[in-house]
Amino acid sequence: MLLGLFLGVLLTVGVGVGADGPTSRAAVAVAVTIVLAVVIAATSLRVRVQRKRYDAELAAWATERAAQAERLRIASELHDLVSHGIGLITLRAAAARSVTGVAAADEHASALSDIEHASRETTAELRRMLTVLRQPGPAPLRPADTLADLPGIIEVANAGGLRATLTVEANVVEVSAGTQLAACAVAREALNNTFRHAGPTAAEVRLARTGTWIEVRVTDGGPQGSWRPEPGAGRGLANLRERIAADGGELTAGPHG
8 A cells, every 4th residue: 555655656746747857856756755754654653553452462361361360369269268167067077976975965065166166267268258259459368378387277177176296397497488388288288188088087297308308298097987088179189289380399199008
């Protein structure tokens, strides 16, 4: 289109002033300059329009990716809190049901109190998450877990009926924030799985440093008596494996011994 305009201007100028003489050449030179200026301006405008469209598409893509990552994060948190809360309730109810004799009444009352407390906490967390999902903008982040939160994770597990212990070797020092967060996630998910699959059994969480690696090892005593495993959603270990792999680590889980 621009080339046609350029030729059209030259043809018009040539016909209007003739093919010879200084005036003709000067007119052609002016026409060429004008047309070149128009071509440059049009090309620059087209580049700016294309660039603006590209920037808009890139911004939309980045926004979509960020929203997807946020949804996945919230889904992971929902899985963790629901799995943990339901695991506590199931374990506490099953443990209380097995108690007989004179201590049964007190144990049943204590179990109901613990179940009520776990239910209220889980419901409150669900309400918080649903409120976040309804609000526009990014979800507020809670403070990231650190190694200082591990005793609290153990305490919650023991309150539900496990006999869990924590050992942190003296050489576990100067641990990065991401590794501390991952270590807490490993401990919490492993103890949740112990709740679900082994019942009120013994469990140990041990942290040690091997060279540049931090090893988090969680073991349990296996199913107790006639305990029936409660199947989960099947995404807990998969999500945990992805989280650890993102930090350059590895996750191994399964029967041992």
